[in-house]
Amino acid sequence: MAGKNNLGVKVQEIRTIQKLTVDELADRSGLQAGQIQKIEKEGIIPSLSPLIKIARALGVRLGTFLDDVDNIGPVVARGGEHHAGVRFTSEENGSREHLNFFSLAADKAGRNMEPFIVEIEPSEQSDYKLSTHEGEEFIYVIEGQIEINYGKDLYQLAAGDSIYLDSFVMHNVHAANNQKARVLVVLYTPF
Template sequence: MNSDIGEKIKKLRTQKNLTLSDLSEKTNLSTGYLSQLERGLTSVAIDTLDNIARALGVTMYYFLDKPKSKKNFILRSFEREVLEIENNRIIQFQLTSDMENNDMLPRIFEILPSSNNEEITPYPHIGEEFIYVLEGVLTLLINDEKYELFPGDSAHYKSTISHNWANNANKIVKILTVHTPNLLKK
């Protein structure tokens, strides 16, 4: 995986006519580290990858492979892949082997703690949502009312009402979600 990311970084850097020194200046990373990364000799942290991506004018998802859609209806725990990482704080994992052909979109979210209470901006969208708290304390905002959900708690609501959720605690929050419609469906 590191060599794939490194190859993509080097290819994009050279396409943009940037030297390792140029990229080093834009990212505040050493040229030695960047060189090792491009050759697949070292690993990269998510926040560092995001820093490099911004310097190269792309998102970090440019460097990550999208999970492969399979036709099998069983997804083993060891097959679970990261679907997306948002703002270096929210990690989404796929929970289905065929995300693009099903009506529901089941996922697990791991939400890292914020340094202070997050401003939660509620928003409506089409569909329906189910949330089940696996670990931590989730702050759920529905129609300007805040609810604290603890492990074992769940919420099920129409997505057309104003809603959002966040981690305002100091420990990781893990939630299982199921959304309809599946926006990844072909």
């Protein structure tokens, strides 16, 4: 992404173009107005779930917030040249785990899937906040180990393992064994 708070700027621009107040967007998305203001002003996003809810409330696809340039044809992402993406923290003050998303298709116009490389930094806390959103996710572990709270179940995956899950079930993905992990995530959210 171009700037540090490019995502927050895009949310605010689209909201303004649609002549919505922060309170109206909060009502439509089911989020609190303060959370939307924090996203717009500081680019602080606790997880993908609020961003997906904002996209739905504004009637745009998730990629709208992540795109820099729109290519109609195929988009090639070379190793080491991934678009710097979005950083999510699971708590507003940033004291828990951090997820660094690197888009693999930020330049692809009209895409229905969002492929990312995600670096998951470990957390010292174990009371992970579960979230839910529309769509489906495919997660492939590139390195390290992850744990996924999914409903009432816990799945442990190591490098080479993968999982395909429904995103509408409460879930959380985090690093296992207090070690950093890297995963490939393909997210599908219906528009």
